[in-house]
Amino acid sequence: MTTQVTPPVRPRGWWRRNAVWLVLLPVAIATAAGASSFRVWAFWWPDGLHHEVDRVAAGEPAHLVNEYVDLLADAPEGVDATVRREVDATVTGVEQVDELPPPVYGDPVVIPDGSVAYEVRLRFAAKPGTDVSGCQIILVADDGTRYGESQSVTNLIGNLYPCAAPGAEDNLSDRPEWDVTSYVLVDPGARITQVRLAFGGPEYVTTDL
Amino acid sequence: MRHGRRRITWKGTALVLGAVTAGCTLVAYVPQDVGVVETPFVVEGAVGETLDLTYAQLTVTDVRVADTVTNVSEAAAAGGTFLVVDATWRAAQGPTALLGAEVTDPEGRRFWPTDQAGCANSADVQPGYSWRVTYCFDLPRDALAGATVRLARGDQKEEHAGQRRDAVAVIDLGISPEQADTLWEAADSVTTEAPGYPTTGGSAG
Numbered sequence: 358m359t360t361q362v363t364p365p366v367r368p369r370g371w372w373r374r375n376a377v378w379l380v381l382l383p384v385a386i387a388t389a390a391g392a393s394s395f396r397v398w399a400f401w402w403p404d405g406l407h408h409e410v411d412r413v414a415a416g417e418p419a420h421l422v423n424e425y426v427d428l429l430a431d432a433p434e435g436v437d438a439t440v441r442r443e444v445d446a447t448v449t450g451v452e453q454v455d456e457l458p459p460p461v462y463g464d465p466v467v468i469p470d471g472s473v474a475y476e477v478r479l480r481f482a483a484k485p486g487t488d489v490s491g492c493q494i495i496l497v498a499d500d501g502t503r504y505g506e507s508q509s510v511t512n513l514i515g516n517l518y519p520c521a522a523p524g525a526e527d528n529l530s531d532r533p534e535w536d537v538t539s540y541v542l543v544d545p546g547a548r549i550t551q552v553r554l555a556f557g558g559p560e561y562v563t564t565d566l
Numbered sequence: 567m568r569h570g571r572r573r574i575t576w577k578g579t580a581l582v583l584g585a586v587t588a589g590c591t592l593v594a595y596v597p598q599d600v601g602v603v604e605t606p607f608v609v610e611g612a613v614g615e616t617l618d619l620t621y622a623q624l625t626v627t628d629v630r631v632a633d634t635v636t637n638v639s640e641a642a643a644a645g646g647t648f649l650v651v652d653a654t655w656r657a658a659q660g661p662t663a664l665l666g667a668e669v670t671d672p673e674g675r676r677f678w679p680t681d682q683a684g685c686a687n688s689a690d691v692q693p694g695y696s697w698r699v700t701y702c703f704d705l706p707r708d709a710l711a712g713a714t715v716r717l718a719r720g721d722q723k724e725e726h727a728g729q730r731r732d733a734v735a736v737i738d739l740g741i742s743p744e745q746a747d748t749l750w751e752a753a754d755s756v757t758t759e760a761p762g763y764p765t766t767g768g769s770a771g
């Protein structure tokens with residue numbers, strides 16, 4: 358079986374003939390990867406703490422900056438405004454305690470068997486009117502275990518806004534500086550090496566102990 | 567770009583069609599080893615044994631049956647009988663949602679938990695403390711003997727899709743056919759406790 362092939366005057370190789378497509382191939386691959394990675398920024402990135410914006414030693418103020426959408430119009434910018442929150446947080450003390458203080462409401466919480474409780478003291482500085490709801494005070498052990506990250510059980514003493522100033526009426530700060538004491542249950546024997554602070558993430562700050 | 571010298575030939579057509587057919591045949595008929603790709607890491611155990619699922623430790627502390635389960639606000643009557651499974655979870659790494667809870671009988675029938683009358687069908691835990699949860703499964707009489715309970719982080723929907731390549735606890739509840747008859751006849755009622763820290767001293771059998 359023979360086919361009629363006219364030999365080209367100047368034969369061009371496969372790479373030359375497909376040069377345009379070869380140049381476009383990496384562009385197409387990058388576009389496809391980008392288009393199919395929407396789950397990373399749509400689902401994974403906003404859910405959890407992924408971006409350490411500051412890291413300091415104990416006693417130094419960590420500067421936490423993040424943006425959030427103000428669904429409840431707590432800030433004067435209005436409903437659904439994107440608000441920039443800036444908070445300086447200094448870890449002033451982390452120590453194990455033998456009992457928990459009486460809760461804001463409800464029955465006293467006894468430290469459960471098989472757990473130890475840590476008291477974490479923080480000093481906050483932020484401009485008045487800063488939203489401090491949804492705050493997470495997290496203790497990290499040397500093996501990477503994160504204690505107290507879920508907000509639902511972070512506040513063992515029943516305060517709705519663990520990072521609000523004592524006696525504050527709501528989730529907006531009403532003074533330039535205030536101190537906060539929070540409690541976290543930890544595995545006995547765990548060696549706590551870091552305190553992390555976040556307001557829902559993905560940004561957080563770390564204080565090395 | 568012109569390729570004037572290209573011709574559609576029988577040979578080329580046959581090659582393309584043959585390749586497509588071969589590809590389709592491979593995909594359709596070669597058995598895919600889903601076992602390697604999708605099987606969960608099953609940790610088997612018994613009631614009272616603490617199992618390590620890497621993301622959490624799990625102990626099934628007690629198994630009871632009840633015709634009705636009640637809590638402060640609600641009472642639920644079983645269609646068959648409620649198998650009430652008390653479990654204690656302890657997270658190992660960070661906040662963990664424990665979504666999988668299912669009872670399987672020896673025939674392979676799968677029963678999902680009810681959320682009536684304070685029974686839990688999932689749990690949220692984090693490291694630093696143990697968390698007690700009560701699951702209630704409404705089972706027919708012939709599902710009791712040889713039943714196992716399967717608890718995990720991933721949910722069991724879509725043929726256990728949430729549990730692929732993840733640890734899963736399968737606990738033999740140790741119910742013999744004779745015991746199943748006794749359990750079925752018992753007309754007990756169980757008052758569920760809200761999830762919480764385990765109380766000292768464990769549970770009464």
